[in-house]
Amino acid sequence: MISKKERFKLVTDYFLKHRPVAETELQYTDPYELIVAVILSAQCTDKRVNIITPAFFRQFPAVESLAAADEKDVLELVKSCSYPNSKTGHLIKMARMLIEKFNGIMPSDIDQLQKLPGVGRKTANVIASVIFNKPAMAVDTHVFRVSARIGLTTNAKTPLETEKQLIKYFPDHLIPIAHHWLILHGRYVCQARKPKCGECGLRDFCRYFEMQKT
């Protein structure tokens, strides 16, 4: 039986070798563009968001223009993603608060970030780790599922429990990239309905795979 510590080491070594570079698939050029893209990506694919954002950023190139935007113009641009009405409201309010409370500068603190409309813990962690390289683990559906299957987490019932268990074992400097390792693995290999265990490099130390054999 592999210990938790060993499992983390084996997974880390595997990804360091096979995915030395792992980044968000959302397209962005600055913190403003990333927060807009992450808000749009809730319950929506990165692919869809990347289709929407080029025109969005042409019309609203900076936080100031979004803060001054008319709701119907924003809605028109985001209508092809999920929950367009609530995302429109969040985006405009987020931009306004960013200007009024933070002088237009993206905060790096998780608690401060969560004060922005439309920004929950997951989005705040993405901004903190991707923009500020902080040891913040954003847990989305892929990270939640893949961590549990591999055995990096045990009986984690909520994203917050998953987050706490993961940051306990991954070294701080690897937490930002580990988030992307798990997302990309979940998106392309360890898929929700049918994990591709036959072609997965983690199977020798994956708890789910072990259990399938018994």
Ligand code: SF4
């Ligand atoms: S062996 Fe299967 S369940 Fe385990 S990580 Fe790979 S794809 Fe997922």
